[in-house]
Amino acid sequence: MRVVSVVSTKGGVGKTTVAANLGGLLADAGLRVLLLDLDSQPTLSTYYAMNHAAPAGMYELLALNLTDPAQVLSTTAITGLDLILSNDDQGRLGTLLLHAPDGRLRLRNLLDTFRPSYELLLIDTQGARSVLLEMAILASDIALSPITPEMLAARELHRGTLKLLSELEPFRHLGITPPPLRLLLNQVNGNRVDTQRIIRSLRESFAEATDISVLETVIPDRVAYLNAASLGQPVHRIETRQSFRRRTPSALETMQALAIELFPEWHEAISAVDKCVEAR
Template sequence: MHVTAIISTKGGVGKTTTAANIGGLAADAGLRVLLLDLDVQPTLSSYYTLPVRAPAGCYELLAYNECRPSQLICKTAIRGLDLVVSNDAQGQLNTLLLHAPDGRLRLRNLLPLFRPHYDLLLIDTQGARSVLLEMATLAADQLLSPVTPEVLAARELRRGTIQLLKDLAPYSHLGIVPPPMQLLINRVHPVSSNARAVQGALRQVLAGEPGISVLDTSVPAIEAYPRAATAALPVHREEYRRPSGRQAPAALDTMRALASELYPQWRDRFALVNGRLTDATC
């Protein structure tokens, strides 16, 4: 099972939308996918319709080490895409984990529960520095950090998310090294060159930062993404063909390119995903 944590210390950069859409595409490609919602604002938990809803969620998983799938795993309307909901509305987990001896390592220690059942685990996180965010970082094989094409967002990335990775470096003494992080330029206006400038600036700024890279794929700011969320669909099903006269590629093409860049081992599977045919697989 490959574990990707979608992280940023800045809110509103598109972590939840990214997690939902990568998960939906991967499930349509035939992978067994689990979404874990660790955001106290449970947007990912309500993105997809849940025909089968489990009685527990991330609170019971992390506070009580609940390990029974029947208690934790919700089934979404997308075949092959499951979810552990966020149910920590009071934000108690951060306090609990802060004072627990294994707090930042708890999720990492619980992952063997899921490994036999899933190919891909996607963790959505809160847009602020927290113990939960640090825990997700230390549990992951790979970090994905969306960044909006703005200079202030790039500065916050360095102050917040990159500093978090540096602060976790001492865990290397336990044999736990923070995983590589890839940056995704998100919500790019199709007619703007600002994204290219920010992309180039990020590459220059991060040239001396080991383990951090900028993805070639960027996500355009198009209406298909909020439209898909409203319809409770992965965006590649909502827009599988580029509208006439628009420069930005179809959402299906963007998501296939993004997934292939993140997970080259499954590139052939992603290439076969066709939004026009996936309704039959619901």
């Protein structure tokens, strides 16, 4: 099971939208996908309609080590896409894990239960520095960080997310290597004068880095993503073809490109999603 955490210490960069749409696309590609909502504001938990809502969720998973699938796994209306609901609205987990001996490693130590049942775990996180965010990163194979092409977001990346990753380096002494960071340019408005300059600067900044890279895929600022969220559907089902008025790829093509860039081993299944969409 591949584990990807969608992370940023800055709110409003589109973490939940990326996690929901990436999970929806890969489920439509025939993969078994589990979403874990670690945000105390449970946006991901309400993104898709539920076929079954489990009686427990992320609080019981992390506070009580409850891994019984019948208790913690909810099923969405998207075939192959399951969810562990966020149910810590009072924010108790942060304090609990902060003082637990295994707090930052709790999730990593619980994942073996789910590995036989899923090919991918996608973790949505809160847009702030916390022990939950650190725990998610240390459990992951890849940290995916959406970043909007604006100067404030670029500055927050350096003093927030990158600083956090550097502070997790001591876990290497325990045999735990912090995951590589993949930066995803999100909500890109090509009409802004400074957009391309900021994107170019970001790419140049990490051109020589070994564990940090800027993905080639760029997600545009398009109404299709808002419409998809309103409808509770993955965006690739909503916008399947490139508009004659736009030169940017369709949402289907964009999400396929992102998924293939992150998971080249699933290239064939991801590329076939367009046929699944047409068959609906």
